[in-house]
Amino acid sequence: MIAVSSLTLSRGERVLFRDLSFTVAPSEAVALTGANGAGKTSLLRAVAGFIRPDAGEVTFGDTDPAEARARGLHLLGHLDGLKGGRTARAELAFQAEWLGAEPGGVERAVEALTLKPLLDLEVRKLSAGQRRRVALARLLAAPRPIWLLDEPLSPLDARWRAGVGAMMQAHLDGGGSIIAAVHDPLPVAAKALDLGGAA
Amino acid sequence: MSALGILFRRELSLAWGGGGGPLLACGFMLCLTAILPLAAGADAAILAPVAPGMAWLALALASLLSLEKLFERDFEDGALDLLSTASVPLEGVFVVKATAQWLATGLPLALTAPVAAIALGQPADLALLTAVAAAIGGLGFAFTGALGAALALGAKRGGLLIAVVVLPLFIPPVVFGAGALVRAAQDLSPVPALALLGAYVLFACAISPVAGAAAIRNTQG
Numbered sequence: 001m002i003a004v005s006s007l008t009l010s011r012g013e014r015v016l017f018r019d020l021s022f023t024v025a026p027s028e029a030v031a032l033t034g035a036n037g038a039g040k041t042s043l044l045r046a047v048a049g050f051i052r053p054d055a056g057e058v059t060f061g062d063t064d065p066a067e068a069r070a071r072g073l074h075l076l077g078h079l080d081g082l083k084g085g086r087t088a089r090a091e092l093a094f095q096a097e098w099l100g101a102e103p104g105g106v107e108r109a110v111e112a113l114t115l116k117p118l119l120d121l122e123v124r125k126l127s128a129g130q131r132r133r134v135a136l137a138r139l140l141a142a143p144r145p146i147w148l149l150d151e152p153l154s155p156l157d158a159r160w161r162a163g164v165g166a167m168m169q170a171h172l173d174g175g176g177s178i179i180a181a182v183h184d185p186l187p188v189a190a191k192a193l194d195l196g197g198a199a
Numbered sequence: 200m201s202a203l204g205i206l207f208r209r210e211l212s213l214a215w216g217g218g219g220g221p222l223l224a225c226g227f228m229l230c231l232t233a234i235l236p237l238a239a240g241a242d243a244a245i246l247a248p249v250a251p252g253m254a255w256l257a258l259a260l261a262s263l264l265s266l267e268k269l270f271e272r273d274f275e276d277g278a279l280d281l282l283s284t285a286s287v288p289l290e291g292v293f294v295v296k297a298t299a300q301w302l303a304t305g306l307p308l309a310l311t312a313p314v315a316a317i318a319l320g321q322p323a324d325l326a327l328l329t330a331v332a333a334a335i336g337g338l339g340f341a342f343t344g345a346l347g348a349a350l351a352l353g354a355k356r357g358g359l360l361i362a363v364v365v366l367p368l369f370i371p372p373v374v375f376g377a378g379a380l381v382r383a384a385q386d387l388s389p390v391p392a393l394a395l396l397g398a399y400v401l402f403a404c405a406i407s408p409v410a411g412a413a414a415i416r417n418t419q420g
Contacts, residue, residue, distance in 0.1 A: 048284060050419045070286045079277025085216055090209075096283055097205045138281075 001025055002047065002146060002177060007056035009042050016042055017195055019056070024146070024191075027085065029178040031186045034195030040181035042078070043195070044148045047179065048075045062145075073099070073146040078154070080135035084124035088115065088134045092122055094139035109140035113168065127157035136164060140173075147171060149180040153187075161187060202287050203295055210299035211273075220265045221304045225311045226290070228261040232315040247320035251329070251380035252373075254316035258308055258333055259369045262340040265304050266365070267358035269296055269348040270415065283312050283419065289412035297345040305337030316380070325383055333394060336372040341401035342407045343368045347413035352418040371399045 002024040003008065006046075009016045020049045024030050032040045045051045047058050051058045058070035092115070092191030096106045110116055113133045118126060131153045139147060153161050163185025168178055172188060180186055214220055216322055235253050248255075267303035273279040282292050312333035313326035321329070347365035351357040 045419075048280075050280070050283070050416075052420055069284060073284060075280055075284055077277050077280055079275075079280075080275035081281045083213065083272070083276065083278070089210070094205060094209045095281060098202050098281065100286060116329065185238070188239075 002179070003059045004047065004062075005042075005056055005059070007046065007058065008054045008184075009046055009051065010054050011042060015054075016148055020195075021056075021192055022191075024177045024179060026175045026177055027036050027172050027197035029172055029180065029186060029188050029190035030178060030193050031190040032181040032193050032195065035197045038195040038197060040195060041150055044075065044077075044150055044179060044181060047150055048073060068146070072144050073148060074099075074142075074144050075148045075150075076135060076139065076152060077150045080131045081136060082123045082131055084122065086123060087120055088118040088123055088126065092119070092134055092137050092141070095135075095138040099138060099144070101138075101142040105141035105143070106137075109137035112140055113163070114138050127172035129157055129160060132156060133160060136167070140167065145176050145179075147176065147178045149178065151181055151183065153184065154181070156170070202285060203291060203329065206282075206287070206292065206295045207299055210296055211303055213329055214265065214303035220268075221307045223414035224261045224264045224304050224308050227264060227316055228257045228311050228404040231257040231260060232318055235319065242407060243320050246344070250316050250319035250321040251377045251384070253319055254312050254321070254329065254333075254380075255373045255377040257337060258312050258376075259340065259366070259373050261308055261311075262305065262337065262344060262369075263358075263362050263365065265300070266344045266348045266361050267351075269300060269345055270352050271348070271357055274352055274418065279415070279419065283415075285415060289415055290408045293345060293411045293415070294404075297342045297404075297411075300345060301338050301341035306334060306343050309337050312386045320355065321380070322384065325380060328383055328389060330386060330390075335393070335396055335400055336376040338394075339372045339403045340369060342403040344402075345408035346403075346411045346414075349414040352415060368403075372396055395397070 005021050006065045007020045008018045032039055042051055046053050059065065063072065092106060113136060115134060115137060118130055118134065123131060153164060156164060169192060171178065236246060273282060283289055309330050313329040316329050317326060318324055318338040344365050347361040350364055351360040352358050375392050375396035379389035379396065382392055
């Protein structure tokens with residue numbers, strides 16, 4: 001359960017939004033929309049605790065926010081967080097273990113995202129869509145209830161948009177929550193939250 | 200393996216992978232050493248007294264080389280967000296990164312330092328002391344350097360900024376480290392100077408993780 005209450009965020013002098021409140025229940029997805037610069041990424045980063053809001057707060061049910069952010073949440077930004085000079089295998093193994101993957105988690109993620117042919121390639125040799133799939137693998141390898149996704153589908157082809165849609169649906173069915181910033185509709189049923197035009 | 204252990208392994212592999220950064224730093228240090236006789240004259244009577252100081256100056260400058268990438272590459276590719284959403288606090292990430300920096304770059308430089316000092320005319324029997332003092336000082340360089348790297352995070356031309364921020368902080372270890380060698384060359388005990396060097400390093404190790412983590416959080420916000 002994520003509750004955002006009367007959140008006001010600004011970047012520099014510019015106020016992105018004021019008094020924004022919404023909740024995300026378990027098994028619920030929220031599709032964040034809005035013009036470029038409307039504050040979608042900033043809102044995700046505020047939920048993840050990277051940006052201190054001007055007013056309002058984000059709570060995670062009864063869980064202490066610091067604890068929820070350390071163990072209960074995945075943030076997948078529009079950067080993939082992968083090192084170009086290392087193999088996909090090394091990067092995935094690091095990310096999964098760093099986030100506290102369960103045994104067998106990496107294998108499951110490799111299976112689900114058909115990453116096997118990519119594992120021995122250097123990340124810099126992968127296409128944007130392939131890199132995104134490697135980055136998404138950590139969501140499966142180290143299961144956490146909250147997914148914050150920043151345009152997760154943009155580099156993916158039609159087949160993998162459907163594939164990641166199924167992955168999201170499975171996460172929701174398992175009681176997880178998703179907040180995703182998107183320009184196209186999410187492939188799963190989602191509550192819409194429009195941040196409007198650029199402030 | 201614990202999360203800290205796996206981060207440590209990754210940092211070492213990043214430092215050594217892709218171009219052998221630490222060897223580059225050692226080569227830079229030897230180049231600086233080779234330039235001094237050309238600039239100041241090859242007279243042993245001139246060079247020998249400044250050998251310890253010059254070796255420490257070269258050590259301090261060479262320690263700066265790979266600092267720019269320490270946090271910047273994780274910041275640029277988004278991995279810093281990943282490092283911040285784990286059960287390990289950022290202070291822990293800072294300590295692991297600075298320690299890996301010391302192991303990957305500081306220790307090879309500490310082994311190069313006696314070579315540089317002896318080439319400039321320092322007595323060969325001080326080689327071990329030179330390496331030990333350089334290894335202790337290198338730990339301080341790594342932690343204060345990592346603090347500089349955290350402060351310069353996201354700045355354009357961060358490498359230059361790091362040098363300007365960090366070099367003043369490198370003065371105490373250079374003074375104490377070179378002082379230990381000068382005392383030893385005069386048959387005095389180097390221990391007081393080494394103790395001061397150690398005190399500085401402990402101070403740096405205690406303060407910089409807290410300050411560095413705060414600087415990183417500030418950049419992420």
